[in-house]
Amino acid sequence: MKDQTTELSTTEPSTTERYIGIGELARESGCKPETVRYYEHIGLLPSAPRNEGNQRRYTRAAIRRLTFIRHSRDFGFSVEAVRELLEMADHPAMPCQEVDTLAKRHLAEVEARLARLTAVRDELKRMINQCAGGSVGQCHIIDVLSDHRLCHQSGPHGGAEIIG
Amino acid sequence: MKDQTTELSTTEPSTTERYIGIGELARESGCKPETVRYYEHIGLLPSAPRNEGNQRRYTRAAIRRLTFIRHSRDFGFSVEAVRELLEMADHPAMPCQEVDTLAKRHLAEVEARLARLTAVRDELKRMINQCAGGSVGQCHIIDVLSDHRLCHQSGPHGGAEIIG
DNA sequence: GCTTGAACCTCTAGTGACTACAGGTATTAC
DNA sequence: GTAATACCTGTAGTCACTAGAGGTTCAAGC
Known part of the structure; x- marks a missing residue:
C-alpha cells in the first residue's frame, strides 16, 4: 500500500530521469503554467x-x-495550511498529531460553513416558494430581503464572505 | 403586513426628518463606515x-x-446581483419574474456549493477517522492528500474557490 | 539552414468585496 | 478651550490566482 514515493521534496533527480516542461507538469497535475509559476513565486514549490x-x-x-x-x-x-502540510509531509518521521490538528480545525470550519450555507438555502427556498408571481411591490422575495424579521433564521446568515 | 416603506430609494427626506452620520447608519444596518463609503463609491448607494x-x-x-x-x-x-435587485425593488410596479429568476439561479449555485462542500466534509471526516496516530510517514491524511485515488469521491472536489 | 507556430519567459495589473492605514478636518462633551 | 471621538480623502493590502503585454526559445517540417 505504501511505497517510497511519499516524499514530496523535489531535490536530486536520478541520473537519467526525463525532464519535463512547465506545460506538461501543469497538465499532469491539473493546473495551469501560470499557477505553477505562482506557487514557485510564493515558495510552495522550490x-x-x-x-x-x-x-x-x-x-x-x-x-x-x-x-x-x-x-x-x-x-x-488555505495556501498557508498547505505550506504547513508540505512541511510535515517532508518530515515523515515526525508524529502526525499536528497534521491531525490541522485537518480537524479545517473540518470544523467546513462544518460551520455548511451550516450557514444550509440555512441560506432553506431561506432562499422558502422565499422563492412564497412568491405569488405578481408585481415587484408584492414580491415576497423583495420583502424578505428588505426586512430581516421576515426570515425564519434568527441571527444573521453569516456574511457573504463566509458562504463563498 | 405590507406598508409604504418598501421603496428603497433615498431621495427626498421629509421636511423635519432627523439626519444621522455615517457611523450611526453603519451601526443601524450592521456594517462599517468604510463599507458604506465603498457602497457609495461603487454606486449601490447614491x-x-x-x-x-x-x-x-x-x-x-x-x-x-x-x-x-x-x-x-x-x-x-453578488454585488452585481444586489445592484439588479435594488433596481427591481425601486420599481414596485414591474412584474417580479426577474426577481424570481435571479433568486432561483442563486439557489442553484448555493445548492451546487453545498453538494461540493458536503463531499469535502465527508472525505475530511473519513481521512481523519482513519488516521491511526503514528508518524507522518504512516499518516492516512497525508496519504489521501498525496494521492487522489485514495479518495472515495470520483472526480475532483471542485476547487477551493468554489467551496469558499 | 530557414521558417513557422507553439511553448516558454518576466513583469504588471486585474479580479471581488471589502479592510486598513496615513494624514488631515469636524464635531461634541466637558 | 481642550480633548476625545467621528469623520474626510486617497491609497494600498487582502486571497489565490488569472490575464495580458511584449519578448525569447524550442521543435517540426521543408
Whole structure:
C-alpha cells in the first residue's frame, strides 16, 4: 500500500530521469503554467532548475508535490495550511498529531460553513416558494430581503464572505 | 403586513426628518463606515448629501436601503446581483419574474456549493477517522492528500474557490 | 539552414468585496 | 478651550490566482 514515493521534496533527480516542461507538469497535475509559476513565486514549490534557454525543467517529484498542493487546495485548505502540510509531509518521521490538528480545525470550519450555507438555502427556498408571481411591490422575495424579521433564521446568515 | 416603506430609494427626506452620520447608519444596518463609503463609491448607494463640514448626512431611507444590501449580501448574492435587485425593488410596479429568476439561479449555485462542500466534509471526516496516530510517514491524511485515488469521491472536489 | 507556430519567459495589473492605514478636518462633551 | 471621538480623502493590502503585454526559445517540417 505504501511505497517510497511519499516524499514530496523535489531535490536530486536520478541520473537519467526525463525532464519535463512547465506545460506538461501543469497538465499532469491539473493546473495551469501560470499557477505553477505562482506557487514557485510564493515558495510552495522550490525554484526549478533551468535549461540553457532559461526554461524550467521538472522531474516526477515535482508532479507529486504539485498534485499534493492541488489536492489540498481542492479540500479547501488555505495556501498557508498547505505550506504547513508540505512541511510535515517532508518530515515523515515526525508524529502526525499536528497534521491531525490541522485537518480537524479545517473540518470544523467546513462544518460551520455548511451550516450557514444550509440555512441560506432553506431561506432562499422558502422565499422563492412564497412568491405569488405578481408585481415587484408584492414580491415576497423583495420583502424578505428588505426586512430581516421576515426570515425564519434568527441571527444573521453569516456574511457573504463566509458562504463563498 | 405590507406598508409604504418598501421603496428603497433615498431621495427626498421629509421636511423635519432627523439626519444621522455615517457611523450611526453603519451601526443601524450592521456594517462599517468604510463599507458604506465603498457602497457609495461603487454606486449601490447614491452620493449622500453633506453638511457644512463635508460630512455625509443620511435619513431613515438610507438605513432601509443599506439593510437591504447587507441582507442580500448575507444571502450570498453578488454585488452585481444586489445592484439588479435594488433596481427591481425601486420599481414596485414591474412584474417580479426577474426577481424570481435571479433568486432561483442563486439557489442553484448555493445548492451546487453545498453538494461540493458536503463531499469535502465527508472525505475530511473519513481521512481523519482513519488516521491511526503514528508518524507522518504512516499518516492516512497525508496519504489521501498525496494521492487522489485514495479518495472515495470520483472526480475532483471542485476547487477551493468554489467551496469558499 | 530557414521558417513557422507553439511553448516558454518576466513583469504588471486585474479580479471581488471589502479592510486598513496615513494624514488631515469636524464635531461634541466637558 | 481642550480633548476625545467621528469623520474626510486617497491609497494600498487582502486571497489565490488569472490575464495580458511584449519578448525569447524550442521543435517540426521543408
